[in-house]
Amino acid sequence: MLQHVKEHMATINGIGAYPIFTLLLFTGFFAGLIWWILRFKKATIQQLKNIPFDE
Amino acid sequence: MLVGLLLAFLFLFPNLTYGVEWLSFGRLRPLHTNAVIFAFIGNALFGGIYYSLQRLLKTRMYSDVLSKINFWGWQLIIVTAAITLPLGLTSSKEYAELEWPIDIAIALVWVAFGVNMIGTILRRRVRSLYVAIWFYIATFITVAVLHIFNSLVLPVSWFKSYSVYAGVQDALVQWWYGHNAVAFFLTTPFLGLMYYFVPKAAERPIYSYRLSIVHFWSLIFIYIWAGPHHLLYSALPGWAQSLGVAFSIMLIAPSWGGMINGLLTLRGVWDKVVFSPVLKFMVVAITGYGMATLEGPLMSLKNINAIAHFSDWVIGHVHIGGLAWNGFLTFAMLYWLVPKLVKSNIYSTKLANAHFWIGTLGIVLYAIPMYVSGFTQAAMWKQFNPDGTLVYGNFLETVTQIIPMYWMRAIGGTLYLVGALLMGYNLYKTIRKGTPVSDEEANALPLIKISKKRVIGEKYHPWLERRPIRLTILATLVVLIGGIVQIIPTLMVKSNIPTISSVSPYTPLELEGRDIYIREGCVSCHSQMIRPFRSEVVRYGPYSRAGEFVYDHPFLWGSKRTGPDLLRLGGKYADSWHLNHMYDPQSTSPGSIMPAYPWLLHNELNTAMTLKKMEVMVELGVPYSSEEIDNGLTSLDKQAEEIEKRLLEDPQYAAAYNAETRDANFVPLKNREIVALIAYMQRLGVDLSNALDPEQKTKN
Numbered sequence: 001m002l003q004h005v006k007e008h009m010a011t012i013n014g015i016g017a018y019p020i021f022t023l024l025l026f027t028g029f030f031a032g033l034i035w036w037i038l039r040f041k042k043a044t045i046q047q048l049k050n051i052p053f054d055e
Numbered sequence: 056m057l058v059g060l061l062l063a064f065l066f067l068f069p070n071l072t073y074g075v076e077w078l079s080f081g082r083l084r085p086l087h088t089n090a091v092i093f094a095f096i097g098n099a100l101f102g103g104i105y106y107s108l109q110r111l112l113k114t115r116m117y118s119d120v121l122s123k124i125n126f127w128g129w130q131l132i133i134v135t136a137a138i139t140l141p142l143g144l145t146s147s148k149e150y151a152e153l154e155w156p157i158d159i160a161i162a163l164v165w166v167a168f169g170v171n172m173i174g175t176i177l178r179r180r181v182r183s184l185y186v187a188i189w190f191y192i193a194t195f196i197t198v199a200v201l202h203i204f205n206s207l208v209l210p211v212s213w214f215k216s217y218s219v220y221a222g223v224q225d226a227l228v229q230w231w232y233g234h235n236a237v238a239f240f241l242t243t244p245f246l247g248l249m250y251y252f253v254p255k256a257a258e259r260p261i262y263s264y265r266l267s268i269v270h271f272w273s274l275i276f277i278y279i280w281a282g283p284h285h286l287l288y289s290a291l292p293g294w295a296q297s298l299g300v301a302f303s304i305m306l307i308a309p310s311w312g313g314m315i316n317g318l319l320t321l322r323g324v325w326d327k328v329v330f331s332p333v334l335k336f337m338v339v340a341i342t343g344y345g346m347a348t349l350e351g352p353l354m355s356l357k358n359i360n361a362i363a364h365f366s367d368w369v370i371g372h373v374h375i376g377g378l379a380w381n382g383f384l385t386f387a388m389l390y391w392l393v394p395k396l397v398k399s400n401i402y403s404t405k406l407a408n409a410h411f412w413i414g415t416l417g418i419v420l421y422a423i424p425m426y427v428s429g430f431t432q433a434a435m436w437k438q439f440n441p442d443g444t445l446v447y448g449n450f451l452e453t454v455t456q457i458i459p460m461y462w463m464r465a466i467g468g469t470l471y472l473v474g475a476l477l478m479g480y481n482l483y484k485t486i487r488k489g490t491p492v493s494d495e496e497a498n499a500l501p502l503i504k505i506s507k508k509r510v511i512g513e514k515y516h517p518w519l520e521r522r523p524i525r526l527t528i529l530a531t532l533v534v535l536i537g538g539i540v541q542i543i544p545t546l547m548v549k550s551n552i553p554t555i556s557s558v559s560p561y562t563p564l565e566l567e568g569r570d571i572y573i574r575e576g577c578v579s580c581h582s583q584m585i586r587p588f589r590s591e592v593v594r595y596g597p598y599s600r601a602g603e604f605v606y607d608h609p610f611l612w613g614s615k616r617t618g619p620d621l622l623r624l625g626g627k628y629a630d631s632w633h634l635n636h637m638y639d640p641q642s643t644s645p646g647s648i649m650p651a652y653p654w655l656l657h658n659e660l661n662t663a664m665t666l667k668k669m670e671v672m673v674e675l676g677v678p679y680s681s682e683e684i685d686n687g688l689t690s691l692d693k694q695a696e697e698i699e700k701r702l703l704e705d706p707q708y709a710a711a712y713n714a715e716t717r718d719a720n721f722v723p724l725k726n727r728e729i730v731a732l733i734a735y736m737q738r739l740g741v742d743l744s745n746a747l748d749p750e751q752k753t754k755n
Binding site for chain 2: 025029030033034036037038040045047048049050051052053054
């Protein structure tokens with residue numbers, strides 16, 4: 001398996017940065033997302049939740 | 056649904072529509088998938104979005120004209136699809152079969168829908184955008200991107216075109232599209248509808264709004280990466296396959312987060328579920344979503360995919376998604392919405408409950424036989440005798456074994472359709488007893504500008520929620536990352552597709568034959584992709600190489616094996632065998648469920664476009680020389696004559712053919728479609744066989 005990945009990837013210049021960048025992007029995305037939602041105030045959440053009933 | 060049912064019966068009575076070209080299985084199959092996806096689910100999502108959007112934003116749609124263009128344009132597209140697909144006008148790419156003028160119409164109508172939606176969001180009279188609307192926005196942008204990139208073709212004529220991608224690249228783009236069409240046409244808009252209609256019907260807010268935010272962002276981020284799981288063990292580069300598997304497994308988390316969020320919204324109202332058909336439909340729909348989104352990632356594991364792929368398991372899987380998730384959520388929405396719109400109660404709750412139980416039984420009777428049949432197929436395909444030969448060397452044995460399952464499936468489908476008809480009657484009666492639908496005025500106050508002071512120390516997400524354009528751009532970026540990471544390296548890096556020197560372009564006659572293969576939808580039941588398994592190599596021949604498909608615009612790997620793989624068909628049977636087989640499949644293969652294609656034996660091959668087709672191929676990078684194009688029709692004729700000669704060596708056919716010569720509108724055999732098709736089928740896989748020396752051949 002790994003040799004297939006190597007074979008195809010090795011032909012791209014500066015490929016070393018690719019997996020590191022991808023990993024950072026991926027973990028960063030979820031870390032940011034969790035951090036983001038944990039900072040919500042309870043009142044805001046309640047207000048957002050009730051939008052469909054506020055007709 | 057009706058077309059689907061007809062297809063289910065064609066498995067049992069293959070010649071039910073004998074001799075009617077436009078009712079043959081291969082042409083109706085794309086009609087079935089297109090009708091379900093674009094007509095049924097498409098109209099359901101438009102209806103649901105138009106209703107909920109205006110209420111969530113407390114304003115009327117941005118433009119009535121755009122709303123009308125959206126509605127009438129979409130219905131027109133459906134009608135054109137219902138005409139062109141049975142006529143055999145198809146690009147053959149799954150769920151994107153419609154030819155290019157219709158593709159452009161789809162893009163225009165879709166943009167009208169998007170502009171209308173974004174315009175409405177901009178004139179809203181509430182500050183924050185409810186989570187359902189984010190799902191709608193993601194649906195709009197992603198479907199637009201997918202549709203445009205996958206439909207890139209070079210036209211030959213008004214209703215014939217070739218994909219700009221070839222072989223492996225075409226497959227990757229197609230399944231990037233196919234997978235994400237499921238994600239962003241069948242899933243995200245319905246999740247938006249779930250986040251609106253489930254709380255409304257249960258009369259309580261969503262269980263966790265935080266979870267819904269995580270659900271949204273992680274779903275759109277991860278979904279787009281998983282496309283290659285449709286191409287495991289194929290000639291797609293290994294790294295892309297692994298990426299698809301890893302992301303598919305990760306998808307379980309957001310999907311189940313969403314399912315749990317939906318189901319837990321019903322906490323405390325489960326007693327109502329007993330009586331309310333709306334809630335009952337919702338419970339099964341959300342459970343179906345959960346089941347399908349657990350099953351999907353499992354099927355993406357390479358060891359499980361080895362069993363599931365090409366088998367009826369896939370058919371079972373998609374029908375859990377389609378019938379339970381999309382179908383039942385739509386039914387729930389209609390049972391809740393229609394009485395509300397006509398200001399009345401449902402005509403008969405009893406009938407709606409009956410619909411629920413008949414429909415549920417229908418789903419069970421549909422899915423379980425398909426699972427049994429899928430496992431049976433996979434087990435039989437892979438079983439070896441102690442001496443190393445296949446136990447079921449004749450593919451047909453693996454087909455006749457599962458006919459009882461096809462019977463049960465047809466019964467399940469019938470029940471589901473009967474349920475839907477009951478709903479039609481029930482809703483008709485509800486509308487009759489209700490009052491005519493009237494415009495509800497949107498009369499909320501316009502928003503006042505927020506002063507700078509109030510937003511000091513504000514968190515990021517509330518800030519973002521007030522800025523729909525920025526939210527849209529951010530969502531687009533999140534969606535695009537996955538697509539770019541996968542597709543760009545495959546398109547750019549030459550080494551991904553090793554060239555095979557013996558692979559050469561199709562001759563003009565073979566090219567025409569291939570187009571008949573595409574027209575008749577052979578790809579619906581026959582794959583052209585031999586996976587590197589001992590069972591497949593022994594049955595079909597050397598496994599597929601990426602370099603074999605470099606001239607295949609479009610690729611024809613297929614996704615289902617109702618019949619055997621055809622990649623190494625060339626030279627396996629005599630020309631006359633093919634002729635008899637197309638005329639009467641049961642005569643050469645007793646018990647076969649392949650329908651007959653008698654018209655191919657009579658129709659004259661249309662060569663008016665042949666040279667144009669070759670020129671278009673040259674533009675796409677196929678190396679036809681100008682000499683080859685100039686002599687295209689001569690070489691076509693020459694190859695056809697050789698096939699004609701071989702066919703007439705069969706004394707029985709020669710006698711029948713000689714009798715035909717007296718007909719007024721007699722067409723010489725060499726000019727008939729069957730000859731082109733035979734030329735194509737006899738070419739399949741021949742190039743690679745020439746490349747492999749005998750030693751390598753035995754190794755494979």
